[in-house]
Amino acid sequence: MAALRRLIAGNWKMNGLTADGLALASDLAARAASAPPDCDLLVCPPATLVAAVGAVLAGGAVALGGQDCAAAEKGAYTGDISAEMLRDAGCTHVIVGHSERRGACGETDEIVRTKVEAAWRAGLVAILCVGETRAEREAGLAQTVVTAQLSGSLPDGADAARLVVAYEPVWAIGTGLIPTLADIEEIHRAIRAGIPGGTRILYGGSVNPKNAAEILGLVEVDGALVGGASLKAEDFWAIAAACG
Numbered sequence: 001m002a003a004l005r006r007l008i009a010g011n012w013k014m015n016g017l018t019a020d021g022l023a024l025a026s027d028l029a030a031r032a033a034s035a036p037p038d039c040d041l042l043v044c045p046p047a048t049l050v051a052a053v054g055a056v057l058a059g060g061a062v063a064l065g066g067q068d069c070a071a072a073e074k075g076a077y078t079g080d081i082s083a084e085m086l087r088d089a090g091c092t093h094v095i096v097g098h099s100e101r102r103g104a105c106g107e108t109d110e111i112v113r114t115k116v117e118a119a120w121r122a123g124l125v126a127i128l129c130v131g132e133t134r135a136e137r138e139a140g141l142a143q144t145v146v147t148a149q150l151s152g153s154l155p156d157g158a159d160a161a162r163l164v165v166a167y168e169p170v171w172a173i174g175t176g177l178i179p180t181l182a183d184i185e186e187i188h189r190a191i192r193a194g195i196p197g198g199t200r201i202l203y204g205g206s207v208n209p210k211n212a213a214e215i216l217g218l219v220e221v222d223g224a225l226v227g228g229a230s231l232k233a234e235d236f237w238a239i240a241a242a243c244g
């Protein structure tokens with residue numbers, strides 16, 4: 001299969017007040033306008049900044065995403081944000097099933113699946129995160145856990161135009177640790193066997209300007225989901241530039 005156009009997605013998590021977010025977005029928008037990299041670009045700011053960052057990015061090459069969405073469309077869900085609201089605020093993508101939500105918020109595969117459905121209902125691309133814990137990897141269960149998460153979280157009717165899968169080993173997130181390149185390829189191949197052809201699979205977990213080229217150089221890797229390094233325009237840009 002021909003190589004897919006890579007996607008570099010930044011997950012800002014719960015970081016940034018208005019001035020920080022707008023400065024980062026403006027910097028990225030300016031870089032994208034003057035020297036577009038050979039990849040698609042996406043940033044996922046905290047919910048408070050989605051609309052303002054969207055206004056800065058409007059019409060440019062950097063797309064906008066949410067970090068999570070509710071399963072329901074509207075109603076009595078205090079504190080939640082629906083996929084329709086994200087779409088209304090200018091988003092084209094939403095991250096679902098991030099390990100920080102699976103872990104800290106108790107999101108099961110079933111809950112994640114309803115969120116993917118919500119994303120599709122609203123016309124958003126769902127970035128579905130899967131990944132094993134350190135204990136699961138050490139027990140030799142990484143592939144089993146990841147493929148079970150994938151099949152449990154992925155609704156029927158998936159297609160490459162509205163799905164991206166992010167393989168994010170929990171133990172690699174924010175730790176500076178990454179799997180071996182062979183391990184990344186092995187898990188991506190297993191994921192690919194369970195999703196429609198042409199669906200992009202991102203690697204996420206401690207991607208930085210130093211390791212980006214070797215990770216993004218893997219045939220099985222169609223981009224990166226970047227946390228910490230997406231908060232500095234220079235670092236995020238260096239990762240995007242590693243797409244070649």
Ligand code: PEP
Nearest residue numbers: 173174204205206227228
């Ligand atoms: C993430 O949380 O999605 C992530 C990849 O974080 P980091 O790049 O900081 O490891």
